[in-house]
Structure formats: C-alpha cells, structure tokens
Amino acid sequence: LRINGARLRSALDTVNQVGFVPGHGRTRLALSDADRDARNLLVGWLKDLGLEVVVDDVGNIFGKRRGHDDRLPPVLVGSHIDTVKRGGQYDGVLGVMAALEVIRSLEDHGIETDRPIWVVNWCEEEGTRFPPGLVGSAVWSGLRTPDWAYGLTDSAGLRFGDELGRIGYRGETPAAACPVHAYLEVHVDQGVVLEQSGKTIGVPKGIVGLRFATMHVEGRADHAGGMQMVQRHDALCAAAEMILQVNALPNRFGADMVTTVGEMHVRPNSRFTVPASVDFAVDIRCWDDDLALRAWEELNEFCEAAARRRICQVSGETLLFTGRLPFDQSLTSMVEATARELGHTTHPMASGASHDAANLCQIAPTAMILVPLIGGRSHVPEEETSWYDCEAGANVLLQCVLKSGAAVS
C-alpha cells in the first residue's frame, strides 16, 4: 500500500499557488487573505472526503475520519499551511497535504481503522505575524489560553482575535485537547544536518531548547554632523557589538548551539541622526538546556557592559523559553522501524527548528518524520527537497497511521 505521489504533488502545487509571487516565493502569513484562501482549499478537500470538519475557536482546522470505535483516542496527523514572508513550498504545507493524502489513500483502498484518524492544520505556526508562533497548537494543548491568542498583535497593531474573525475562521468549538493516541507530523528538515547524513528519513528525538528574546537598546538621538563622537550615545553601535556577541555564542558554548539575530528596528532610522534606540531579536537554540541558560546569562552581562561603554541602556525580554522537548521513544522507534521496513535509510537527530509537535509532545505521544532539505535552505523561496524523499515521508506516515490507527480491513 502506497500513497498516490502524483495526487500529493498536485495538492501541494495547488495550495502553493496561494500567496505566490514570482521570484518572491509564497507569503501566507497567518490570518491573512492568503491563509484564508489556502484554508478554504483544505476544508473543501476534507469535505469532499466526507470528513467532519471542525474549526475551533483559535482557528485550528480538524478533518475527522471516523474509526470503528469512534470513542477511542484518535491518531492526529498534520502540520500548518501558513508561511513566513517569502517562504518555500514545503515548510508546513507538506505535512498537511501528506496527512490529507493518507486519508485519500485509505479511501482509495477502502481501509478502515479502529481508531479515528484526524487531519489537523494548526493555526499560526510560523509566528512571523503574531510572535512567538505555534499559537493554535499551544492553545489546543492547554499550554496557553484562547485570550492569550486573541490578544496577540501584529506589527500593524491588528489583533489575532479580530483577524481570525475577519477571515471567517473563528469557530465555536473550544480549542481543547482530547486524549490523543499518537500525533505524527511530516515536515521538511530545516537545516543541513539530515542532508549531510545522506539518509532519507530524519527521526528527531525531540526539539531543542529555544529562547526567543528581544533586546531593547536606548541611546540618544543627535545630529550626525554636529555631535562629537565621544559625546554620543549611539544605540546602533552598541547594538552592533551585541549582535556580534550573539553570533559568537555557539563558538564558545558548543557546536550544537545555534544563535540568530534576524530582525532589528532602528529609531528614528534617519541617515542624518545618530540612532536613539534599537530593538533586535535574539534566537538561541540548543539541546543542552544548561549551556543555553549560561549563554543567555553571559550574553546579558556582555550587553550590559557594551551599553555602559556606549553610554546607553539595555534590557532583555524573553518572549518564549522552553527547555528541550523529547518525543515519545516508542513512537519514534516505530517511525524508524517503519521507514526501514519501507527500505529507507534513517537518521536519529534533534530538530533545531520548532514545530507544533513541540506543543503536542507535552500532552500526547508524538513523533516526527523529517525529509531532507537541499542545501539547508528553508524559509526562503528556493526551499527545495527531492520529490523521492517527500513521497518516502508520506509513505512512512501512511504506514505509521495504519499501525497506530489499527487498520482493520
């Protein structure tokens, strides 16, 4: 039994026309018109399969296929169809379309299962629009409240709750987890680790610890031509020193750590004015929680000292902090064994990228099925995989669903 690769490709391509701008990838920021249009496609397909479609009150979409014993905890499979700005064609949407294709394949072959199988599209995974992301799965998993989600604002000041209503995806069913037998998510790897291993299926032991923070640097605006250098309080120069220090942390704390400053805002951002203030984002990821904490503490000490030298002030604000999140060992082992049964090579790893699975693994047995990314290029228009690997990942998902769902015919 295999999935229909051509049909999976076609579904992917159809969704990826939504928000596509030639040369600039796909932009389906959460709760945008493009996100709504992609959701509408998905809901249509789920209904075509005769599934019960449920939209919960934070915008997660479930397509529920009944089991022989529909009271059993379901097998939940899916991911997200929102993207970053100018994103690629696999991140997130591959997992949702693979889940859809699994259901289509079950229908093709008239296969029923003891357990219900639910396809899920989680709302606002990326966090590009409403940081820190993973919003829908966090609320559904009980880690956050709906009101927390509703109050999130985008850079234009628009609120998550309002935007969810605007696109017509604020459902009435409360977002609240039921017991889940297994959560499985197919996703493209977002780094170079899996590709460099030369293997087809990545089997993460879990998600690395994450810290998403913002540094606020306060200096003083001055005329660029009139203020002598030594009397300046140049917030941008202070921030530049700090950014280089963020970048240097992995060299000092170990190769498994990755750190990034991806976003910054300079005020007033005027060519002829010494910058008065700078905010910049800090992203620290590491499997070793102790190292990650020490790196953050040392970064703060460095930033304090750099700010003092530049006659500025600095404060750090952590938006999200999680220690590493291990997945379910027996489900992970089943993914690995299933992949090998299908003739694929596998690679045990840690996921440096976060996923909705990071929330789900806190309430249900969870595993992921990663496929290799080419050249490590994710969150970019050029994001690419080999199609062989995508099909392989979807077939591993199908077999795992058959096992977990207890196929009966």
Next chain:
Amino acid sequence: LRINGARLRSALDTVNQVGFVPGHGRTRLALSDADRDARNLLVGWLKDLGLEVVVDDVGNIFGKRRGHDDRLPPVLVGSHIDTVKRGGQYDGVLGVMAALEVIRSLEDHGIETDRPIWVVNWCEEEGTRFPPGLVGSAVWSGLRTPDWAYGLTDSAGLRFGDELGRIGYRGETPAAACPVHAYLEVHVDQGVVLEQSGKTIGVPKGIVGLRFATMHVEGRADHAGGMQMVQRHDALCAAAEMILQVNALPNRFGADMVTTVGEMHVRPNSRFTVPASVDFAVDIRCWDDDLALRAWEELNEFCEAAARRRICQVSGETLLFTGRLPFDQSLTSMVEATARELGHTTHPMASGASHDAANLCQIAPTAMILVPLIGGRSHVPEEETSWYDCEAGANVLLQCVLKSGAAVS
C-alpha cells in the same frame, strides 16, 4: 535699530505648531501636508508685507522686497522650514523667520535699501524624505537639474515632482540663480563646538567635506533554527562589523572627523530567518579632504574583508560627495565684525552640518551666522537654544543686511 524679538518668537511658535505632536517634536518632511501648511503661513506673511512672492519650479519660495535700484543683485537671506522626523523648533525655521523679521523691521522703520532684499525658503533641505537633501538650493544654484529633483523618490516610492505638484508648490518660474550680492543664513549650530566655546555667535569658515553613502551587504536567507553557524551568509553580522568600523574611523583619522550610521534596513527582517541583505547609510564629515578620502577608501577595504569572512558581498554607493566648501572671507569677516559691534562674542569654526549655504557658496558670496545649541542636541524634539542667542543672531543678520543691501534711509 533692533529686530522685534517678541514678534520673531511668535512667528517661530506659529510655524512650529505645524507638524507638532506632543512628546514627538515637529515633523514637517519636505512636500508633506505639514510642509505645505508651514509654507502657506510663510507665503501669507510675505504677501502681508507687500513682497512679490515667487515659487520656482522646484518649490523654492522667494519673497522679494524691491531695492532703489532693483536691477542690482539682491541680498538673499533665509534657510528652510522642512524638518527631519521628530525634529526641533530651530533647525532651519529660525533662519527663515529671522529673515522675515528683518524685512518686518525694515518696514517698521521705513528703511529702504539700494539693493533688493529677498527672503528665501529652500525646498527639501533635510533630505529625510528625498535624500540626499539640499534639493531646492542645489537646483537653483545650477548644481543639479530640475529633472534630477523630480525623479527623487521617497521610501514609499512617491516622486518629488509629483509630491511637489500635490501640495501646490510646483511654480512656473524656472529655478535658476541670478547674480547674488550676498547670501546670509542664520542657523542654530548643530553640535557642541560653539556651545563649548562659550561664545554667542559662531562664524563658520565653511562647511566640512561630506560623504553620504550607502553600503549594500548581500548574504543569504536561512532558517534560524536549522542552518549551522559556519555555513551561514549572515548579512547582518557582516554589517555589524562594518558599522563598528565606520564608528572607529575618527579615532584613527583625527578628531575633526565625525562618522555616523543613522539608517539601516534588514531584509527580510524576520525573527526566524538569517538576514539575507542589509543596507546601511554611511556619513563621513571632515574639514580635511585628504583624510576623508583615505577614511572612505580604508572603510571600503575593511568592508570587503568583513564581507569575505562572512561569505557575503558588499558594495558601496556614494550618494553625495563634496570637498570642504569655504565661505566668502570678506562676508565672513563682516559677520564677525558686525557681531562684535553689537557686543557679542564670536567663535570662528567649521560647520559640521551641511546647509543650503553649501550650495549657495559655490555661486555667490556666502556667510552664515550660527547661534549655540544647548547640549549639542539637534534633530531631536528637545532641540533648544537660549532665546538671547536667537535674538542676537537675528540682530547680526539685520545689521549685515543693512550693510550689504546699502540702506539709504
């Protein structure tokens, strides 16, 4: 004979209500609605004085007071009423209002002059909206063409020519200098040099050499959690090294140099994406042209090396380069002598800030009358001077106009 200080203060305060937001200073970006409203005030006042008002085809406003011999080259006095974002209450507008007040004082006392006296408001001095600034005076002085001005675009892609028409200040008179007997501009100093001298009137020998450039750094976008550090092409880290180098140039090339990075743009500027590209502004000012050139060349070498280390590419684009611009020695001496005759202390200096006088001094005898800034804070809402100094500057202007214009009654 003295100007009417209370009337000058009142005119200043009236213009400064335009574009004012409490706590955020005044924002009258060139060719904005606020700029238009301030222009309308000025034009009304010039007409009330019976002056002939001429708006040229790049938006400069002239108020022409006839001389006994109106064919003689005029004495031109003024500055600009546009501001940076969140600017102060003196930069530019003090010089225009002082010029207006000089005419009002001549009228009060029925004083006529042999030469015509023209008040001028130059269009888009600051360059915050349409870099590199000094636009109207550059075209009028023949250093740039009207088409160059019309084609300038702001960050929203709006064109100078269109915006000039939109606010109703695209006149029909060609912007073209006639012979000018003397150009005089009162302005607040924009640094700490004059204040620290303890003197009342600053008499600049000229404007320092300027280079306004933009550095473009090209790296590569990658997923913040998935791409290993050593394989990144992080444009922001490369830019951070370059920005610190810009900041370090004056330490190496001499204390009279000042350098600034005031503006930068990070793309895609997304928390979870390694920055793909960064543009940042470079501002180098120095009285010594050779040092300034060596600093720019060395900066470029450094940037090339930093880009290579970070697997990025860099290119520098100079938007404006001028060597130092000396003012007219005899006119400068007259300003100094006049200030002393009025009992004020004077300080010879170079202006680190550029002004429309930088363009005018290339076609006409030019001098400036600077008044001290408190704490060196210009281009900020808190910009402040002592009112005694402002009146002193306006009175020096009045006496210089009487001498240059050859008062006859």
